[in-house]
């Protein structure tokens with residue numbers, strides 16, 4: 599006899615459950631964690647490089663870098679003074695997922711850190727769909743990408759907790775309407791905190807560093 | 818986006834529930850797909866035909882119920898369907914809205930025998 603069985607299960611459930619486990623491990627160790635997502639070249643690694651020296655002596659930081667291949671980015675994080683640096687090669691996958699972060703957490707003694715910075719694979723679409731279990735998702739936008747990105751990638755802009763707008767040193771050279779960009783951001787994600795800054799000149803870093811320290815202290 | 822892992826997950830959920838119900842065959846899957854979920858039903862179907870082969874869910878019919886995106890204005894609480902470009906409230910003209918529907922991606926039920 600044909601019959602219908604009610605299921606009502608979120609199809610991305612398996613990843614979500616693992617993400618919750620990762621979160622529980624981080625919480626148990628008192629580590630605050632962020633997931634940096636951005637398109638390739640927006641400046642995720644540069645942001646980590648500029649952030650680490652400013653946290654020196656204040657927070658113990660571990661960096662996890664996801665890349666399709668190479669350990670270039672985790673080498674840069676280590677050189678910039680990360681207390682630990684772990685590379686995840688995704689072997690072709692265009693995003694990190696909760697299983698991969700679990701593997702990286704296994705390689706770290708979480709009791710030794712206050713803050714975990716995860717650099718996701720450069721990609722504006724897929725990382726937004728796979729939770730890792732980190733506390734905050736930080737989108738790194740950058741001026742040369744153009745001011746229409748919130749409108750073109752609404753799912754990504756909608757789901758993030760914090761927005762860094764990098765490369766503001768290029769504002770005089772690139773057509774970028776900050777108000778148009780911000781309007782799109784606020785429409786999709788009202789009240790989201792934004793930090794316009796430059797990894798080259800260091801302008802705008804104070805607010806970002808303060809945000810990291812405050813959130814880490816809370817955890 | 819990632820229709821292959823998603824389809825694998827779909828198959829696993831369907832088979833788990835069918836097994837629990839001692840079903841011999843899965844005839845159909847009723848899937849809810851929000852407009853904002855960035856899933857493509859044609860590619861789910863494409864992968865399904867390959868990976869469901871030789872399981873009790875082979876030849877199951879995939880039915881997709883599309884849920885349109887619905888927003889609620891944060892200023893005046895008007896509910897509206899967003900159009901392309903800027904998400905502006907048609908009533909008060911303000912931007913800033915909460916998503917009420919359109920993000921879901923669920924397996925609602927399966928038909929078995």
Ligand SMILES: Nc1nc2c(ncn2[C@@H]2O[C@H](COP(=O)(O)OP(=O)(O)OP(=O)(O)O)[C@@H](O)[C@H]2O)c(=O)[nH]1
Pocket residue numbers: 636637638639640641642643644645671719720721764765766767768795796797798799
């Ligand atoms: N002008 C300017 N250039 C910057 C800034 N931040 C980063 N860059 C440059 O942008 C390029 C890419 O920076 P990365 O930090 O490697 O970018 P990423 O997002 O980590 O890139 P992937 O990991 O490959 O996705 C480099 O050439 C940086 O020097 C900035 O604030 N201003």
Ligand SMILES: [Mg+2]
Pocket residue numbers: 642643644671717
């Ligand atoms: Mg990088």
Ligand SMILES: [Zn+2]
Pocket residue numbers: 890891892893894895906907908909910911
């Ligand atoms: Zn309104």
